[in-house]
Structures are given as structure tokens and as C-alpha cells.
Amino acid sequence: MSARILDGEVIARSIKDVIARRTIKRVHDGHRPPGLAIILVGDDPSSHVYVRLKKKDCEVVGFHTEICLFDESASENEVISCVQGFNRNENIDGILVQLPLPAQIDALTVIKTINPEKDVDGIHPYNLGLLALREPAIRSCTSKGIMSLLDQTDIPIRGLDATVVGASNHVGRPTCLELLRAGCTVTSCHRFSRDTRSHVVSADIVISATGVAGLIKGDWIKPGAIVIDVGIERQLDGSLRGDVDYDSVIKVAGWLTPVPGGVGPMTRVSILENVMEAAEKVAP
Structure with missing residues (x-):
């Protein structure tokens, strides 16, 4: 078994094409x-x-x-x-x-x-508060990008078990809120978690955002799970690595994001979507 790759570059490019057309229409109007x-x-x-x-x-x-x-x-x-x-x-x-x-x-x-x-x-306390209340808000760009990647799998995620590793204010916490809103059962692992592996091995969705290269190993992953790697660390040889040990996880997971080229492009295109939405509120 080998995971299918969630290519953020390709997905983001298609979203940018749509945004560019919306910009042209706005200017034309x-x-x-x-x-x-x-x-x-x-x-x-x-x-x-x-x-x-x-x-x-x-x-x-x-x-x-x-x-x-x-x-x-x-x-x-x-x-x-x-x-x-x-x-x-x-x-x-x-x-x-x-x-x-x-x-x-x-x-x-x-x-x-x-x-x-x-x-x-999407990281102002006001917007994060609205997200927690399941009210319309400007969504945190990284977690919004992650949810767009999950959409690409065409797997209904309502009711699935999701484990988020890392609890930062700008990635981990808003991602947990997004997953809750989508109907997942969510576990948040953080620096005080005593056994992170035990929470990852049973998860249908694993999202890691710790900045610890190679933290998530293949034997941590449930066969067929969706694995989203938010981490990115430059190594001594100049290469980039994520939180996920790519070579071992790709043999077990059902879906996997690469590093680079996974979450990063989706974060950036989510910023563009948020800017467009803000502009359209001012002048529909």
C-alpha cells in the first residue's frame, strides 16, 4: 500500500485561477x-x-x-x-x-x-472566538487550508477520529475548532501529553504541527489514515523535512501531504481567499 499524495501546489494553483477571474470581474464592474x-x-x-x-x-x-x-x-x-x-x-x-x-x-x-x-x-481573538461559537468568521488561513486538503480526499470526515499534534494559537487550536465544526471527534496533543503515540495510532486523521522533524513514524499510523504534515524544518544539509517521517508513513497512510508543497501553498491561497472575501464585504 502506498499513500495518495495531496499536492497543495496543484490544488492552490486551481484556486488561484478562480480568484484571478473574480478579480478581473471586480475591476470590470x-x-x-x-x-x-x-x-x-x-x-x-x-x-x-x-x-x-x-x-x-x-x-x-x-x-x-x-x-x-x-x-x-x-x-x-x-x-x-x-x-x-x-x-x-x-x-x-x-x-x-x-x-x-x-x-x-x-x-x-x-x-x-x-x-x-x-x-x-484569521488569528485575531475576535475571529477565533466566532470560530469556536460556530459563527461565520474570517477563518485561520492554515487550518482553512488543511480543511481544503481534507475536502480533496472526497472522504466524509463527519464522525471520524482526528488527532492534532501541536496546540499553537495559529495552527493547532484553530484546526481543532475546524475539525469539531466538521463533526470529527478531536484529540489535541501538546507538550504536556504523556503518550502522543497512543492518541495517533487510532486516528483516522492525523495533523501534525510541532516543528519536530520526523516525529510521526509509520508505526504510529492507522492503515489508510489521512496524514497532514504542517511542520517544516531546514536540516543541516539544507533539505526541508516535516513532522512526518515521509518514507515510513507513505507505506501505511491512505493520503499524505508532502513537505514542501503540501500545506504551505494551501495556507497562502487561503490568505488570498480571505482577502477576496473581505473586499467583497466592502463592495460586493
Whole structure:
């Protein structure tokens, strides 16, 4: 048995085609193109790569972008002031603060400054609260991308057992909420979990977002399970590895995401979807 691959690059490309057509129609109807503002603080190489990719995505679908760059030494007040400016900017529908931020800046304080209607990362407490209440909200982009990947399997997930490994505010927790909303029985594993393997082996769906390369082994996986790997770590030889031990898991799982090229492209295209939805609320 060999798992079927959930290719995020291919799926995201098809979604971007749809978004690009929606942008063309908006402009044809006399509206401005959707606008995304990105705030980047510091010199973290990975963050700069992610921002370049997001900017390129926006160009592909015809969005307007504005990028605000700060030195590593920037103060929290400077970043908040930038957010407030984009909150007032009528040409901007979405605001994204690239994480992580330097130690002197509290990420939650900055995120809470974003107008919730422009929180296209979907991690403002207001939007996460709406998600928990099963109310319409701007959905967290990574967990939204994960749910889109699950949709691609054509397997009805209502009633399935799902284990989420990792409980971060921007991936693990919102993913648990999404799965609950979809009718799954959800187990959340975190750093205090005493035996993570015991919760993974019986799961129909395994989603791992820990940043620990190779954590999830093939003998942890129920035959035929759907395995979504959110982790991505650069190794000493320059290669990228996920949380999942790919070579052993692919022999057991029914569906598996690659790293890179699985969750990452789906996260980015979910941002585009959120920006478009925000723009359409302003000018349908």
C-alpha cells in the first residue's frame, strides 16, 4: 500500500485561477482590486522568503499589495502605528503581520490591534472566538487550508477520529475548532501529553504541527489514515523535512501531504481567499 499524495501546489494553483477571474470581474464592474498589506519586522530569512511568496501570489491574482518593512530593533508602538494606518486605509482589505516578531514586540498585542474585518490570517481573538461559537468568521488561513486538503480526499470526515499534534494559537487550536465544526471527534496533543503515540495510532486523521522533524513514524499510523504534515524544518544539509517521517508513513497512510508543497501553498491561497472575501464585504 502506498499513500495518495495531496499536492497543495496543484490544488492552490486551481484556486488561484478562480480568484484571478473574480478579480478581473471586480475591476470590470468598476471596483478596485483587493488589497493586502504585509508588515515584516527584522531580518529572519524564512520570513522574507514567505513575504516574497505572498507578494508573488498577490501579483498572480491581480491584488494590490503594500509591504511595510521594519528593522529588528523596531518598537511595538511603531508596528502598532503601522497597523492602525492600514486599518484606516480604504484600499487595504487585509492586514498580515508576518510572524515571528522580535522579542521586544508582543505578537498578541499587535494582532489585537488589527481590525478584525481585515484579519486575513484569521488569528485575531475576535475571529477565533466566532470560530469556536460556530459563527461565520474570517477563518485561520492554515487550518482553512488543511480543511481544503481534507475536502480533496472526497472522504466524509463527519464522525471520524482526528488527532492534532501541536496546540499553537495559529495552527493547532484553530484546526481543532475546524475539525469539531466538521463533526470529527478531536484529540489535541501538546507538550504536556504523556503518550502522543497512543492518541495517533487510532486516528483516522492525523495533523501534525510541532516543528519536530520526523516525529510521526509509520508505526504510529492507522492503515489508510489521512496524514497532514504542517511542520517544516531546514536540516543541516539544507533539505526541508516535516513532522512526518515521509518514507515510513507513505507505506501505511491512505493520503499524505508532502513537505514542501503540501500545506504551505494551501495556507497562502487561503490568505488570498480571505482577502477576496473581505473586499467583497466592502463592495460586493
